Amino acid sequence: xxIPPADSRGPQQAFIERARFISTVxxxxxxxxxxxxxxxxxxxxxxxxxxxxADFSMFYVAGQMIVAGETTQLYDQAAHQARLHHLFPGxxxxxxxxxxxxPIVALLMAPLARLPYxxxxxxxxxxxxxxxxxxxxxxxxxxxxxxxxxxxxCYLAFWGWPVALxxxxxxxxxxxxxxxxxxxxxxxxxxxxxxxxxVWALAAxxxxxxxxxxxxxxxFRPRVLRGLIPVVAIMFALTxxxxxxxxxxxxxxxxxxxxxxxxxxxxxxxxxxxxAQWLTLLIGGQARLVSLMVGLLATIGIVYRWRRTDNSPSSxxxxxxxxxxxxxxxxxxxxxxxxxxxxxxxxxxxxxxxxGRCPFVRHPLAWQAAIxxxxxxxxxxxxxxxxxxxxxxPLLLLGYAVFQARLFWLETQSHSLVTGGxxxxxxxxxxxxTNPAGRTYEPGGELAREVGSAL
Numbered sequence: 114x115x116i117p118p119a120d121s122r123g124p125q126q127a128f129i130e131r132a133r134f135i136s137t138v139x140x141x142x143x144x145x146x147x148x149x150x151x152x153x154x155x156x157x158x159x160x161x162x163x164x165x166x167a168d169f170s171m172f173y174v175a176g177q178m179i180v181a182g183e184t185t186q187l188y189d190q191a192a193h194q195a196r197l198h199h200l201f202p203g204x205x206x207x208x209x210x211x212x213x214x215x216p217i218v219a220l221l222m223a224p225l226a227r228l229p230y231x232x233x234x235x236x237x238x239x240x241x242x243x244x245x246x247x248x249x250x251x252x253x254x255x256x257x258x259x260x261x262x263x264x265x266x267c268y269l270a271f272w273g274w275p276v277a278l279x280x281x282x283x284x285x286x287x288x289x290x291x292x293x294x295x296x297x298x299x300x301x302x303x304x305x306x307x308x309x310x311x312v313w314a315l316a317a318x319x320x321x322x323x324x325x326x327x328x329x330x331x332x333f334r335p336r337v338l339r340g341l342i343p344v345v346a347i348m349f350a351l352t353x354x355x356x357x358x359x360x361x362x363x364x365x366x367x368x369x370x371x372x373x374x375x376x377x378x379x380x381x382x383x384x385x386x387x388x389a390q391w392l393t394l395l396i397g398g399q400a401r402l403v404s405l406m407v408g409l410l411a412t413i414g415i416v417y418r419w420r421r422t423d424n425s426p427s428s429x430x431x432x433x434x435x436x437x438x439x440x441x442x443x444x445x446x447x448x449x450x451x452x453x454x455x456x457x458x459x460x461x462x463x464x465x466x467x468x469g470r471c472p473f474v475r476h477p478l479a480w481q482a483a484i485x486x487x488x489x490x491x492x493x494x495x496x497x498x499x500x501x502x503x504x505x506x507p508l509l510l511l512g513y514a515v516f517q518a519r520l521f522w523l524e525t526q527s528h529s530l531v532t533g534g535x536x537x538x539x540x541x542x543x544x545x546x547t548n549p550a551g552r553t554y555e556p557g558g559e560l561a562r563e564v565g566s567a568l
Contacts, residue, residue, distance in 0.1 A: 129266055132484075136266075136273030143278045157230060162205040166234040169284025170197060171210040173233055175219035176226030184356040187212060187219055188363045200230065215364055216356040217348050218286075218318050234284060241281055241288040245271070245452075248295030252459050255299045256429055271455055275492050280449040287449040290322045294456050298432045301330060301337075310340030317348060320368075322450055324405075325412045325439040326432075332416040334426065386491060387446035388507045401444035408442020415521070422525035429460035430521045436460075437514045441507060448491050458487075461517065487513070 150159045157165040164170040174196045178187055186192040190211045198204055212219070225233040249271060253259055259267070271277055280287045293316050300309035313330060316323040331337050352361060388407075392400035412435065419431045436457040440446055486509055494506035 129262055132270055133266055136269045138273075139275065140269070140273040140278070143273075143275065147282050156201070156203055158201060158203055162203070162208060164201050164204065165231070166237070166282075166284030168210060169234050169237055170200065170230075171212050172214075172218065172222045172237075172284070172286075173226055173230060174200065175212045175214070176222030176224075179219045179223040179355065180226050184216070184360050185363075187216060187356060187360060188367050213367065214319060215317065216352045216360050220351060220355045221318075237284065238281060241286075244292040245277070245281075245288045248292035248456070249459070251299050252295040252456055255302055256460055257462065267459070270488075274452075274455065274488060276448060276451050277455070280452050283449065285449040286318065287322070287452050290316060290319065290450065291452050291456060294323055294326060294436065294453055297326075297330070298456070298460070301334070301426050301432070304426055306334050306336040307340035310337035310342075311344045312340075313337065314341045314344035314348065317345060321443055321445055323439060323453070325408050325442060326435045328409065329412045329416050329431070329435045332413065333419060333431075384448050384495060385446060386440070386448060386451060386494070386504060386506050386510070387443050388441050388511065389444050389446075390504050391507060404442050405444050408438055411438045411442065418521070418525055428524065430517065430524055433457035433460040434514065434517045434521050437510065437517055441510050441514055448495070451491055454487070457517075461520075 150161075151157075151165065152160070159165070166173075171193075174193055175187060177196060178184065178192075183192070188211075190209070193212055194209060197208075197210065198206070225236060228236065246268070249268065253264065253267060277288075293312055297309050297312045300306075300312060309330065313323070313327045316327060327341075331341070356363075387404060389400045389404035392404055396403060415431055415434055415438070419428070434457075436453050440451060440454060443450070490506050490509050494504055494509075498504045
């Protein structure tokens with residue numbers, strides 16, 4: 114086999130080959146290491162004593178309690194621990210995964226809790242895999258026309274991303290949040306606001322996971338509430354039917370406790386990536402609340418600018434920016450929830466590559482360094498945080514948010530200067546690329562030139 118010289122390939126092809134190689138190696142090594150970590154395969158615990166699926170064991174035990182009719186003990190940590198240790202007799206006695214999700218999640222896990230644990234986690238992981246692929250496919254098809262090579266690379270890069278892999282094998286539910294955000298944005302693009310609201314309501318399975326994104330979409334198009342309110346009402350009715358008022362009150366009290374004071378079983382600080390940790394150094398115990406308020410103000414500012422200058426639901430940049438602000442200002446943003454950032458990258462691609470070319474052509478080295486930072490940043494930052502006590506990835510994420518805000522400002526400014534207000538729907542002329550939502554991207558347009566100069 115003859116390997117072509119480096120200078121015979123264009124920047125786009127070189128980037129695709131490099132990214133494909135790195136993603137394939139990471140995916141292979143990660144899965145191989147995960148399998149070997151359970152040696153000698155005499156139980157469902159890995160070499161550190163963590164159960165197969167890790168956090169899924171919490172969902173499984175909660176489902177068992179629903180099946181057994183022990184709904185009053187759903188938030189009883191001692192009862193939860195007893196069931197967990199009965200399920201895994203060899204587990205570390207200090208290992209604890211208290212259940213902190215709404216009762217509706219335990220109800221949804223009840224069917225899986227009737228299965229043997231190994232089969233239940235296999236079904237859970239399969240559903241998560243299908244959901245993530247479906248969400249990514251929906252979003253890609255909605256935001257632009259991608260070449261077959263770029264499509265394959267996108268799927269491979271997602272599943273080679275250490276954050277996505279850790280989320281998947283760790284039994285986390287964040288891949289379902291990824292499906293929700295992708296489907297919700299696609300429906301917003303198509304102006305199916307009631308259906309979008311119904312999808313956004315599903316994010317109530319973990320109220321903070323998409324809080325600012327949902328608030329932003331409601332403020333932008335209040336008609337979203339037509340679908341959101343009925344679905345929330347149905348979920349509330351199912352919760353009341355399952356656990357009664359006592360269970361609802363127990364969850365409300367737990368939520369208030371988690372907001373007001375330190376948790377009894379705290380998530381390791383180095384696995385939390387929001388800006389709240391840095392605010393804690395400045396203002397102490399109120400950092401989570403302040404972080405959320407700052408995020409809410411940023412969300413209001415984004416929507417105000419969006420409605421005032423563009424007012425188009427097909428613009429991808431506001432959604433991408435809301436996703437980043439949600440991750441940054443979320444008072445509790447574990448590494449698993451950073452999977453949502455990949456949806457923002459897909460949304461950003463049409464703006465950076467209006468002609469359909471790879472967005473890394475103009476400055477390949479700078480952009481590849483930036484992608485590597487996002488790709489490896491969370492885990493590298495965690496390693497540094499373990500020894501230094503400081504989580505640096507939120508600062509990188511803040512810089513990323515500023516960059517997205519700059520692009521958003523340029524886009525809305527160009528609309529205001531050209532049209533004097535929201536852009537009117539026009540028929541694209543020859544040489545103008547469009548996405549399925551009808552959004553036009555002019556290869557030689559002002560925005561493309563401004564983005565190029567900004568980079």
